[in-house]
Amino acid sequence: MNAHGPSPSPHPSARRSEAPLLEVRDLTVEFKTRHGEVRALDRVSFDLRAGETLGIVGESGSGKSVTARSIMRLLPRNARVTGGEIRYDGRDLLTLSDREFRGIRGKAISMVLQDPLTSLNPVFRIGWQVGEAVTIQQGLRGAARDARSVDLLRGVNIPAPEIRLHNYPHEMSGGMRQRVVSATALAGNPRILICDEPTTALDATIQAQFLNLLRGLQEAYGLAIIFITHDFSVVAEMCDRVAVMYSGQIRERGDVFEIFDHPAHPYTRALLASVPKLGETERLTTIPGQPPSSANKLPGCAFAPRCPIADSVCHASEPPDMALRDDHTSLCWRAQ
Amino acid sequence: MSAMTADVPVLExxxxxxxxxxxxxxxVRALDGIDLVLxxxxxxxxxxxxxxxxxxxxKLALMLQRPTGGEVLFRDMEVGAFGREDWRRFRTSVQAVFQDPWSSLNPRMRVIDIIAEPLVASSSMPRVEREARAARLMDDVGLPRAFLSRFPHELSGGQRQRVAIARALSIEPRLIVLDEPVSSLDVSIRxxxxxxxxxxxxxxxxGYLLIGHDLATVAYISHRIAVMYLGRIVEINTSAELISDPKHPYTQGLLAAHLADHPAQRGRNVPLGGEVPSPLSPPPGCHFHTRCPKAxxxxxxxxxxxxxxxxxxxxxxxYGQAG
Structure with a gap:
């Protein structure tokens, strides 16, 4: 419904020039733990434009999933957004009541999680679960709901969808289950789809199939996608722009070609060099040390203890967000 | 340590x-007519x-299961013919590192005891010597010796995997089975x-038998690669040749599933369609023919x-006629 409503932008097809669909500004999230308040996100800012794919890359604990979950209001109970804005369609989503937010979740912004086995309920048939989403998102019931469910399953290339509706999740393969989850996510015709490591649990062949499907869906639905991943090859394959996260902050941000060809942050550079490339045999670059635990924050740049070019400034004070070429920024004292 | 005899394959x-x-x-024909020499x-x-x-x-390589047909040999000895002494020798020569360092280390043992345990089981080495050995192994895998007195939950995933590797090395094995040893680790630790x-x-x-799913990582570590489909090896070759000149359409399909290393290469591959059929009723003839674009x-x-x-x-x- 929402996707067919009046568009906030006068040029819905122009990708570069129009106002962003989603603006995240200085988003800060804290978790209450036994060791006190822990800052999981620290002033995270990014834009998502209509129809584009933004990759958010990071390792475990970097805050990439927390970012996704704060947008969807799916944070655990001990987490709290303590600052910032999430603007969609001219409104700050953080100011909406839970009731108002139901008009956003699934309808404007939807999400696909990593493990399709846990996002589907094992005791209900596929048809019931897709149908539930259709009822909630579009108010359809009975034959209209079933017809729409079949359409959705067909849209994600599930063969013989009329038969598949009667299957339980355990009767389907991982790749098929992830397609069902995507169909459910698309039931409300969202404009933004957040994918949190949707292919990590899948075989490489099935991952490639799923990414291909996602590209097709993006085209068909005019989706803007936020792709949360730890895998730079998924970024290379899918994303228009990239944000690299480390220790709760976006360290570097820019066009995907720019990031691959001219990575400015030492962390991005090291990550790109530490992944084996097909057919190459040179020794891999390693990043010494361990990712920091967010519990004990040191002064200065959080990456400094592992950084090959850190100097005394880096250890002493937090780096500024340096603007480089065009859209490219790097949170680093030494960025050029 | 006993002298290495290089001429005898470690595993066959x-x-x-x-x-x-x-x-x-x-x-279920989980394995069918496997020939492999390591x-x-x-x-x-x-x-x-x-x-x-x-x-x-x-599992067959670790002798955790016996083959139902054919033979698995460890250093030219058939498992079925193992006597008591052969088993002892086998167990002191083979180790494994598994995917998940959270479940493969005993949470109630300290690192020093985890690493020294294979020595307790396989030799009468005195405690002092075992502990000195464990300390040297910590150096080998790049962990601080101070970690010896820690418990697994005090370590990160990468550190745990190093402990698992140190444990595998403690008895100077000849064969280490590596089952997805880096897939659960963070990119910067891998x-x-x-x-x-x-x-x-x-x-x-x-000798390493490396089970993996990321072709680039497997190719980077391995000298040779065996490509398996529904219980059979469909192609085996040196890593370099398999990557640069894959012969079997399934190998080609796996390579096509490998994602771009750079955005300029995106979308260049048509991924292999379909999924692996049930091993309960594998397709007749060549198992792969149902998904093969060149069938x-x-x-x-x-x-x-x-x-x-x-x-x-x-x-x-x-390649039937040309070969």
Whole structure:
């Protein structure tokens, strides 16, 4: 419904020039733990434009999933957004009541999680679960709901969808289950789809199939996608722009070609060099040390203890967000 | 340590099969006619989608399961013929590193005891010596000796995996089965562990049987790669040749599933369609023919024989006549 409503932008097809669909500004999230308040996100800012794919890359604990979950209001109970804005369609989503937010979740912004086995309920048939989403998102019931469910399953290339509706999740393969989850996510015709490591649990062949499907869906639905991943090859394959996260902050941000060809942050550079490339045999670059635990924050740049070019400034004070070429920024004292 | 005899393969599969009977007429052919030779100091990588038999292969290599047909040999000795002393020798020569360092380390043991445990089980080495050995192994895997008194939950995933590797090295094994050793680790930690595994092999001549799913990582570590599909090896070759000149359409499909290393390469590959069929009722003839873009009439009738191709072997009718 929402996707067919009046568009906030006068040029819905122009990708570069129009106002962003989603603006995240200085988003800060804290978790209450036994060791006190822990800052999981620290002033995270990014834009998502209509129809584009933004990759958010990071390792475990970097805050990439927390970012996704704060947008969807799916944070655990001990987490709290303590600052910032999430603007969609001219409104700050953080100011909406839970009731108002139901008009956003699934309808404007939807999400696909990593493990399709846990996002589907094992005791209900596929048809019931897709149908539930259709009822909630579009108010359809009975034959209209079933017809729409079949359409959705067909849209994600599930063969013989009329038969598949009667299957339980355990009767389907991982790749098929992830397609069902995507169909459910698309039931409300969202404009933004957040994918949190949707292919990590899948075989490489099935991952490639799923990414291909996602590209097709993006085209068909005019989706803007936020792709949360730890895998730079998924970024290379899918994303228009990239944000690299480390220790709760976006360290570097820019066009995907720019990031691959001219990575400015030492962390991005090291990550790109530490992944084996097909057919190459040179020794891999390693990043010494361990990712920091967010519990004990040191002064200065959080990456400094592992950084090959850190100097005394880096250890002493937090780096500024340096603007480089065009859209490219790097949170680093030494960025050029 | 005893002298390495380089001429005898560490591990050999001779026409080995593993069938699981679910009922009288339902048999899962998890492995079917596997031939594989692993020389000392070498790594064979095994790739294929889930359900292709990789894990069963590793269980047979560890002698956790016996083949239902053919033979599995450890240093020219057939497992079935193992006597008491042979088993002792086997267990003091073979180790494994598994995917998940959270479940493969005993949470109630300290690191020092975890690493020294294989020595307790396999030798009468005095405690002091064992602990000195554990400390040296910490150096080898790049962990601070101070961690020896810690428990696994006090370590990160990468550190735990290093402990698992140190434990595997404690008895100077000849063969280490590596079952997805880096897939559960963070990207920045993976390259540390990969480099470590390569260095240790170069210094000490371990044989590695590496089970993996990321072709680039497997190719980076392995000398040769065996590609498995529904219980059979469909192609085996040196890593370099398999990557640059894949013969079997399934190998080509796996390579096509490899994602771009740079955005300029995106979307260049048409991924392999379909999924692995149930091993309960594998397609007749060549198991792969139902997904093969180059399938011919013969493929659904006749199982292809392995024929040599360059430095390797391929089982595909496309190369039947030319070979």
């Amino acid at each position: 599969f001779r026409n080995a099969s593993k069938h699981f009977a679910l009922s009288r007429d339902r048999v 020389e000392a100091g070498q790594t064979i990588g095994v790739v294929g989608e889930s359900g292709c038999g990789k894990t069963t292969l590793s 390259s540390q562990v990969i480099n470590l595994l390569k260095d240790l092999q170069e210094q000490r001549g371990y 011919m009439e013969i493929c659904s009738r006749v199982e292809p024989m392995s024929i040599s191709s360059g430095a390797g072997l391929v089982a595909c009718h496309l």
